Each structure stands twice: as structure tokens, then as C-alpha cells.
Amino acid sequence: MDEYALIMRHMDGSKIASPEQMQAWMKATMDWIGGIAAQNKFVSGTGLVFDGARVVHHDKTVTNGPFGEIKETIGGLIIVKAESFEEAVEFAKGAPVLGGEGNTMEVRKIAKRDGAH
């Protein structure tokens, strides 16, 4: 069994949702994570706060971000256990973030510490 990161990518993180929408989204996300945990496949997870985000550029300048020219941003990620990429992808398909048009889930295998990926 390997570990995979399921990364939530928002098309436009600066879009403001209504409190009602946010609450519904939060519940759906908690239920989605709970469903994975109920299968004993949840490892860890963390949300990322949009507010106050900064981007440090190549020339060390700092901008408020990450919503400049590229609007896409990472909203959070969870790490799951899965037998295969297919299984990890199935988990990702259930992510409520996909309800937003243009949003995506990125599925990445976690590198093992033994050096053999």
C-alpha cells in the first residue's frame, strides 16, 4: 500500500462564496474525508488559508498572491493510503472541490524514504 497526496486546486481562489455555500462546502469536505477515514485509508490532511497568502518571486520580490496572472491556487491537500493510482483517483473523484467549475484534483504518489520511488 502506497501513500498518495490528493491536492485540491482551485481555479480562482479569490472568488468569494456566500456563507451558506462555504458551510455546505465545508460539510461536504468533512464528509468526504470522513468517508476515506472510515475505510481506514486516511493518513493526514491540511487546509491552506487563502487570506494573507504571499508569493516570493525569483528576484525575491514579494507579492500578495497567489492570485496574480495565474489564478489557479492550491486550497489544501490530504494524504491517503491506496493500493494503486486507480484507487487514489477514485478517492479524488469524490472531492467536493470538483463541484466548482475549472477546479481540479491533482493525485501524486508520496516519495518513499527508502529512495526507491
Add this chain to the structure above:
Amino acid sequence: MTNEELVPHLFRAEHSKIVAVLCRVFGFEHIEIAEDIASETFAAAIETWPYKGVPPNPTAWLYTVAKNKAKNHLQRNQLFAGKISSELTKHHQEFEDALDISEQNITDSQLQMLFAVCNPVIPSEGQVGLALRILCGFGIDEVATAFLTNKATIEKRLYRAKEKLRQHQVAIEFPPDKEIDNRLGAVLTTLYLLFSEGYYSENKDNVIREELCLEAMRLTQLLLANPQTNRPEVNALFALMCFQASRFKARKNDNGETVLYGDQDESLWNYHLIEQGMKYLREASHGDRLSTYHLEASIAYWNTIKADTHEKWENILQLYNQLLQIKYSPIAALNRTFALSKANGKEIAIIEVEKLQLTDNQFYFALLGELYAGIDDQKAIENFGKALKLAKTKTDKHTIQRKIDTIAAKA
């Protein structure tokens, strides 16, 4: 109170205290001697009290006798005395002072014993057994009854557990402050196991079951009474025990069969315990660590509200979502999905249950049966049938059969 009533409970309560106090002086290596002295003390009481009457302060009488017996033992047994007194000289203490029977020392000794017994070097069933024997003063046959097994098995189990403690030279002492958090986890696990042993056991003997729960609660209160161990998670565990124990009388019928939550007579619930639970859960909310006991106690709190509201099930669902992220267990996964069906609907829950694939678990099929009922009765009966095959106890089989009959009657 008559003598017959007074004696068994007094002995049980005092046995553990006398053993704890003596052990603190003798060291764990000599626990059998401590246990013998405690037994001899009660024997002395049985020999005198019926003829001369129960002394005005029976407890003080017991301690005086135990103390004298301990001294006599030291005088008789020079080798043992040598070991003990060299230990005591190391600590610049006289035996007389060391054998302190003040209330404070008794409580301290019991707490220290609790930490010694709940040591991960012994398997958990050994810890629970030792706790019952040493800290709760249960006799070997009472421990055997509690575990639904025989005396020989328990004797072996306790012997091995004590040997392990000796091999690892586990000291009867309070852990250093910075280690308390670490060690407390094992103690709480054992106390919860002890409680569950009483609460969930198939034991027909209601008295034994209830006493296991009460003893677990009494030991947890020892931790609450000490400022160093009065931590949020201890309060949370105690709250959990209160909420669960509040349904103790309603959970079993007169034949010792389990009564399902939905069928329980709420007038049998203990509302005083529910209030206690709420008080300790509030206490538990100080601090920044959310333990599994916090989550389980909060779930247990919602279960003390019988009305089927959306708010209740939504809260239970989110608590299980969190609990499963910290500590997975098949039963929590199934309970979470039941809450999901109440909060989000049966159809969604069926899809989620089927992902769990706990196909060796009767409750997995029972839950599927429950969810399919009214949606697809044929599938409901099929699933209950599978649950019936896996069910082990008579009560479970009976309950499942009744479900099948009800659905079949409607069809």
C-alpha cells in the same frame, strides 16, 4: 446496615488500599506477601467481629491489624526483613513511618499502583486483570467471572503479568511530571477497557457488570482528584463513562439480553449521571488537545438526547468524521455511516457502507439490511441473513431474526 452487608464491600474496598500501601514499602517484588497480609487481616476480622461485634471504626481496625501483621512478618522472616530494611535505610526511613496509613498516603499509593499496573510491558488483558485484582480487590474467581473464563486461566494470566512487572523492575511510583502525558495514555486505555469489559460484556451477571463499570469510574476519579493527573482527557474519559453508564439499567432486560437504543425505556436512564457527564465534558474542554475521549464523550452526549433531529445526527456524523481521522475502528466506521444515513440520506449511506467491505463483521451486514429496508426489501432480507450467519450471541441472533420477520411480514 447489617454485618453481612458491611463486610464484603468494606473488604473489597480496603483490600486494594492495604495492598497498595504495603507494596509501596515492600516493592512490587513482594506483592504476594502484601496480598497475603491483606487476606490474613480480613480473616482476623471474620474471626473476631461476629463474636465481639464490628468495631466502631472498622477501617482503622483493619489498618492497625494489617500494620501489626506486616511487622510480625518482618520479625519472622529475617531474609525478607533484610531486603526491606536495606531498601528503607537507603531512603532514610523507618518501617513504622514508611507504613503510613493516612488518607493521603492511601490515595497516593493507589495512584502509584495504578501507574505501575497500567504498564505497556504487560498485555492489555493482563493489565485489566491486575487492575481488578490489585486495585479493585476482586477475588480470582470474581475476575474469572468478569472475563467469562476459569480460575486457572486468570491465575496464569495474573502470574505472568506480575512476572513481567518484576522482570522490568517496574517501580511503584508516580511518573515524573514530563512523562505523565505519555504514561497517562496507557492508564486511560486500561481504565476504558475495564469499563467496556463491564459495559459490553455478554456476562449475564448484571451485578458483576455494573461493578466493573463503577470500579473503572472510581479509579478514574482517583486521577481526577490529583492535580497532576486531572487533565482534560481524563475529564473527557470520565464524561464518556458517565454518559454510557447512564443507560446501564435500560440496556439489558431482565433476561440479560441487550435492549437496542431505540427500544430503551428512557425512564430507566440515570439523569444524574448524564448531568455529571455534561459537567466533566465542560471541564474537559479546557486545553488545546482533542483526544479520542473528547470525541467519544461528545458522541455519547448526543446519544443521551433521544429525539431524532437533524442537528443531532449532523453533529454525531462530524464527530465520527474526526474520530476516524485520529483512530480508525470498524465499529466507528459503521456508526459513522449510520449517522451519515440519518444526516445525508439512506441512498448516499448505502454507497458509503459498501465501500467499507467489512464482510466478516455482522454489523456491516446488519447496517446494510437496515439501510435497504424500505428501499429494496429483498436486499434488506439478504443482508440481514448474512448478519444472522455471522452473529455469535443468542441476543444478536434473536434481534436480527426479528428484523427479518418484520420486513417479511410487510412484503
